């Protein structure tokens with residue numbers, strides 16, 4: 001299923017969380033297998049992303065309908081999406097009922113990412129514009145980056161560059 005409510009929870013050990021409504025087939029599957037994978041896709045696959053968020057795997061084979069391909073994961077016995085630029089494979093270590101959604105906590109067991117797309121600044125956004133959900137049927141990709149600096153940092157960098165010339 002498409003999931004927007006996904007977040008990092010811990011760096012060391014690496015852990016992630018996702019909030020899933022109990023009505024989702026995915027909720028049942030993760031509950032049974034105790035494993036899940038996050039698949040990160042670019043806007044190139046927007047029709048597939050939207051389809052997987054609107055239709056249920058209870059009613060149809062979403063891989064076939066969305067024209068996505070299932071491939072073996074590195075560590076877990078759950079398939080991942082071949083078209084994704086990165087996969088985060090997780091084992092379920094906790095589940096919290098907080099309201100109408102349940103928070104699934106995953107221990108990260110393996111990750112795979114396209115080396116050419118993950119660089120110093122995390123992702124080469126020009127080549128891999130990730131799909132960000134902005135509400136209803138609307139999505140956005142980042143087209144401009146802003147660099148934040150602490151007071152004095154920019155001047156210090158300029159002075160450093162000047163001294164190296």
Ligand SMILES: Cc1cc2nc3c(=O)[nH]c(=O)nc-3n(C[C@H](O)[C@H](O)[C@H](O)COP(=O)(O)O)c2cc1C
Nearest residue numbers: 001002003004005020021024025026053055056057
């Ligand atoms: C962009 C988008 C983001 C979504 N994010 C979530 C989410 O974080 N949690 C959730 O429970 N459902 C979310 N949904 C809804 C599920 O993806 C949707 O109900 C899906 O059909 C469930 O599929 P399944 O029954 O095969 O698990 C989202 C849907 C869209 C379109």
